[in-house]
Amino acid sequence: MISMNRYTLAILVRNQFGVLNRVTSMFRRRRFNINCLTVSETEDTAYSRITVLFEGDDNHKRQLVSQLYKLPDVVSVREFEREETVSSELLLIKMANVHDDREEILDAANAFDAQIMDYSRESIVMQMTGESRRIDDFIELMRDFEILEICRTGVVSLERGSSVMRNVTKL
Amino acid sequence: MVLKGADILVRSLIDQGCEVVFGYPGGSVIDIYDSLYRYQDEITHILTSHEQHAAHAADGYARATGKVGVCIATSGPGCTNLVTGIATAFLDSVPLVAITGNVATANIGTDGFQEIDITGITLPITKHNYFVSDISELADVVREAFEIASSDRPGPVLVDIAKDVQVDRYDYQRRNPVVPDPREAAGDEGLAQAATIINNAKRPFIYVGGGALASEATKEVIALSEAIDAPIGNSLMATSLIPSDTPRFLGLEGMHGHYSSTMAIKEADCIIALGARFNDRSTGDRTKFARKAKVVRIDIDESELSKTVSGKVDLHGDVKLTLQRLYPLIKPQERPDWAARIAELKEFEAENADVREGMTPKNVMLAVNEHLEPEMTVTTDVGQHQMWAAQYLRFARPRTFLTSGGLGTMGFGMGAAIGAHFGTNKRSVLVIGDGGFAMCLNDLATAVTNKVPLTVILLNNSVLGMVRQWQRLFYEERFSNTTLDKRVTDYVALAKAFGAGAQRVTTTDELGPALEEAFASDTPYLVECVIDKDELVMPMLPPGGTLDDIIVRLGD
Ligand SMILES: Cc1ncc(C[n+]2csc(CCOP(=O)(O)OP(=O)(O)O)c2C)c(N)n1
Numbered sequence: 263m264i265s266m267n268r269y270t271l272a273i274l275v276r277n278q279f280g281v282l283n284r285v286t287s288m289f290r291r292r293r294f295n296i297n298c299l300t301v302s303e304t305e306d307t308a309y310s311r312i313t314v315l316f317e318g319d320d321n322h323k324r325q326l327v328s329q330l331y332k333l334p335d336v337v338s339v340r341e342f343e344r345e346e347t348v349s350s351e352l353l354l355i356k357m358a359n360v361h362d363d364r365e366e367i368l369d370a371a372n373a374f375d376a377q378i379m380d381y382s383r384e385s386i387v388m389q390m391t392g393e394s395r396r397i398d399d400f401i402e403l404m405r406d407f408e409i410l411e412i413c414r415t416g417v418v419s420l421e422r423g424s425s426v427m428r429n430v431t432k433l
Numbered sequence: 434m435v436l437k438g439a440d441i442l443v444r445s446l447i448d449q450g451c452e453v454v455f456g457y458p459g460g461s462v463i464d465i466y467d468s469l470y471r472y473q474d475e476i477t478h479i480l481t482s483h484e485q486h487a488a489h490a491a492d493g494y495a496r497a498t499g500k501v502g503v504c505i506a507t508s509g510p511g512c513t514n515l516v517t518g519i520a521t522a523f524l525d526s527v528p529l530v531a532i533t534g535n536v537a538t539a540n541i542g543t544d545g546f547q548e549i550d551i552t553g554i555t556l557p558i559t560k561h562n563y564f565v566s567d568i569s570e571l572a573d574v575v576r577e578a579f580e581i582a583s584s585d586r587p588g589p590v591l592v593d594i595a596k597d598v599q600v601d602r603y604d605y606q607r608r609n610p611v612v613p614d615p616r617e618a619a620g621d622e623g624l625a626q627a628a629t630i631i632n633n634a635k636r637p638f639i640y641v642g643g644g645a646l647a648s649e650a651t652k653e654v655i656a657l658s659e660a661i662d663a664p665i666g667n668s669l670m671a672t673s674l675i676p677s678d679t680p681r682f683l684g685l686e687g688m689h690g691h692y693s694s695t696m697a698i699k700e701a702d703c704i705i706a707l708g709a710r711f712n713d714r715s716t717g718d719r720t721k722f723a724r725k726a727k728v729v730r731i732d733i734d735e736s737e738l739s740k741t742v743s744g745k746v747d748l749h750g751d752v753k754l755t756l757q758r759l760y761p762l763i764k765p766q767e768r769p770d771w772a773a774r775i776a777e778l779k780e781f782e783a784e785n786a787d788v789r790e791g792m793t794p795k796n797v798m799l800a801v802n803e804h805l806e807p808e809m810t811v812t813t814d815v816g817q818h819q820m821w822a823a824q825y826l827r828f829a830r831p832r833t834f835l836t837s838g839g840l841g842t843m844g845f846g847m848g849a850a851i852g853a854h855f856g857t858n859k860r861s862v863l864v865i866g867d868g869g870f871a872m873c874l875n876d877l878a879t880a881v882t883n884k885v886p887l888t889v890i891l892l893n894n895s896v897l898g899m900v901r902q903w904q905r906l907f908y909e910e911r912f913s914n915t916t917l918d919k920r921v922t923d924y925v926a927l928a929k930a931f932g933a934g935a936q937r938v939t940t941t942d943e944l945g946p947a948l949e950e951a952f953a954s955d956t957p958y959l960v961e962c963v964i965d966k967d968e969l970v971m972p973m974l975p976p977g978g979t980l981d982d983i984i985v986r987l988g989d
C-alpha cells in the first residue's frame with residue numbers, strides 16, 4: 263500500500279497580485295489535500311513565503327513540487343524535514359470562565375506556557391506559541407472544559423543553520 | 434522613444450518577430466487596433482468571424498510553424514470567446530499569446546460595461562497570465578509572455594491590458610526577440626540505466642507523443658528505431674512526426690489506433706516513451722497498462738513523469754537532445770523474433786482491413802491522399818472523421834497534421850486551417866464533420882476574404898458520428914440527439930453563399946474529379962462527401978477497458 267506522510271513545504275514566491283490564488287488554484291485543480299497554509303512577506307519585500315502542510319505519498323509530493331515549479335512566480339520550493347526545521351504556530355483560545363474549571367484551566371496554561379491575554383467574569387483568552395503538536399495537546403486538554411472559540415495561525419517553518427531559501431532554486 | 438501604450442504593445446510584438454495576428458476589435462482594444470492600422474506594413478492582422486476562431490487560428494499558426502501564435506480580443510464577451518481556444522492550446526501545449534483589453538484601471542472591480550475578470554477565468558488554462566495596469570511594465574510583460582509561452586513545455590499566456598495603459602505614453606526601447614533558455618538534455622545519471630534497459634530488451638517499442646513533435650525529434654527517433662530494430666507508434670498528437678512510409682512505423686496507438694501498433698505496445702517488454710503523457714485515450718485502464726514492460730520515459734515536463742504510468746527510468750529533459758546523448762550508449766542490434774512478431778501483427782491487421790468499395794470513409798481518405806503534398810497542412814475537427822484522417826492520411830513532414838487532441842474541441846479545424854496557411858503560405862486541408870462544421874462555418878468568410886487556398890473535406894454522415902458510435906456500442910442504440918438528418922442544410926449552396934467553390938459527392942466516381950478541382954483551386958473549395966451514418970471507427974478500445982479488450986470489427 264501507499265504510505266501517507268505529512269510534508270512541510272516552504273514556497274518562496276514573487277510578491278505579486280494574485281500569487282496566492284495561483285498556488286491555491288493549482289492545489290484545488292489537482293485535488294491536493296492541504297492541511298494548513300500560511301503566507302507572509304519576507305525579509306525582501308519582492309518575495310512572499312508560503313508554508314504548506316499536506317498529507318499524501320511521495321508521488322504526490324513530487325507531483326506537487328514539479329507543478330509548483332511550473333508557476334513562473336514560484337522562485338524556490340523546499341521540503342522541510344522535522345529534525346532540520348524550527349517550526350512554530352500561534353494559538354488563541356477563549357474559554358468560558360466557570361468557577362469549577364478555572365483552577366484546572368490556569369494550571370494547564372501554566373504547564374504549557376500559555377499566557378493570559380484577557381480575563382473577564384465570563385471568559386479567559388489565552389495565547390500559546392510552539393510546535394503544532396504541543397498546541398494540539400493543549401487544545402485536547404481544554405476540551406474537558408467549555409471552549410468558546412479557537413483561532414490558530416497555521417505553522418511557519420525555517421530551516422536550522424544558515425541556509426537561505428532565496429539562494430536555492432531547486433528542491 | 435516615447436510611445437502610446439498601444440503602440441508599445443504592437444511595436445513589442447513586431448520586435449518579437451511576430452508578423453501576423455488574429456483577432457476581433459472592440460471598445461477596450463480600439464487603441465490597439467488604431468496602432469495595428471499605423472503599423473500595418475510591418476504586421477498583418479487577420480479579422481476572423483468569431484474570437485474563438487481567432488484563438489484557433491493563432492494556435493494553428495503556432496502548431497504549423499513552431500513559432501508563437503498571437504490573438505487579440507476585446508474585454509468582456511470578446512475575451513470569454515477566446516476561452517475555448519486558450520484551453521485547447523493549453524491541453525495540447527501550444528505556444529500562444531492572447532492579448533485582451535480591459536476597462537481602465539480605475540474602473541477595475543466595479544463591474545463596469547464589458548468588464549470581466551479574464552485573468553481569473555483563464556488561471557487554470559494558461560501557463561501564466563498578466564493584468565497590466567502600469568505602462569512601465571508593458572513591454573517587458575510582452576517579452577516575458579513570449580518567453581514563457583515558448584520555453585520548456587510550451588503553452589498559452591494571456592496578457593490583459595487596462596484601457597488607460599493603452600492610451601498613456603511611455604518610453605519604449607527596442608529589444609531583440611527573447612530567445613528562451615535552451616532546453617536541456619537529461620543528466621547522465623539516468624542515461625546509462627536507460628541504455629541498459631533498452632540494450633537488454635527483447636521487444637522494445639518506441640512510443641512518440643506531442644512532446645517529441647515539439648522537440649522536432651524526427652531524425653533522432655528514426656535513428657533509434659533503426660539501431661535497436663524497434664517499431665514506432667504514435668499518440669494522436671504526434672501524428673506526422675514520423676513520415677508514414679518509414680520502415681518499422683506502425684502509426685497511431687490507443688483507443689482508435691492501428692491494431693499492430695496497439696498490440697505491439699501491449700506485448701513490448703520495454704516501452705520508450707518520448708514526450709508522451711499516457712493520456713487515458715492512449716492507455717485504456719491506466720492501472721493495467723503495460724504492467725510487464727519496463728518504461729523509459731523522456732519528458733521536458735517533470736510533472737508528467739510522476740503523473741500517470743510511472744516509469745522504470747524517467748529522464749527529465751528535451752526529447753531530441755536527450756536522444757542524442759542516449760544514442761552512443763545504445764548497442765545496435767537486430768531483433769528478428771520481435772520483427773517477425775510485428776510482421777504477424779501487421780498481417781492480421783491487413784487481413785482484417787476494410788476493403789469495401791464505395792463511399793466509405795477510408796476510401797475518401799485514400800482519395801485525399803492522392804492529392805496531398807508534403808508541404809500541405811491537414812487540420813481536423815473532432816469526431817469520427819478525425820480518427821479516420823489520423824488512421825488513413827499519409828504524411829511526409831512534421832507539423833502537417835493539426836488536431837485538437839487533449840481538449841477535443843469541435844470547431845477547432847476551420848480556424849486552425851486558416852492560421853496554418855498564414856504560417857506556411859501553403860494549402861490547408863480541413864477534414865471536418867457535419868456537426869463540427871456547423872460550429873465554425875462562419876469563418877469560411879475569413880478564408881474567402883483572404884484568398885486562403887483551403888480545401889474543405891466535409892464528411893457528411895448526417896450524425897454526430899462519434900457520440901452515436903458510443904450510443905450504438907455502449908447505450909443499446911438509444912440515439913439521443915445525435916441524428917442530424919432532419920437538417921436540410923444545403924452545404925454546397927452555403928459554401929457558395931460565402932463565396933467558396935463547392936461540390937457534393939455521393940459516389941466514388943464523382944470523388945476523384947471533385948477533389949481534382951478542389952485541390953486545383955487557389956481559393957476555398959468545399960467537397961461534401963456523403964457517407965453512411967452507421968460507419969464506425971475501428972479498431973476500438975472500449976473506454977476504461979484494457980488493451981486486451983480491443984474490438985477489431987463489430988461482430989467479432
Ligand atoms: C465543442 C464540443 N462539443 C461536444 C463535443 C462532443 N463530441 C465529440 S465528437 C462529437 C460528434 C461530432 O460530430 P461531427 O462533427 O458530425 O463528426 P463525426 O463524428 O460525425 O465525424 C461530439 C458531439 C466536443 N468534442 N466538442
Ligand SMILES: [Mg+2]
Nearest residue numbers: 866867896898
Ligand atoms: Mg457527422
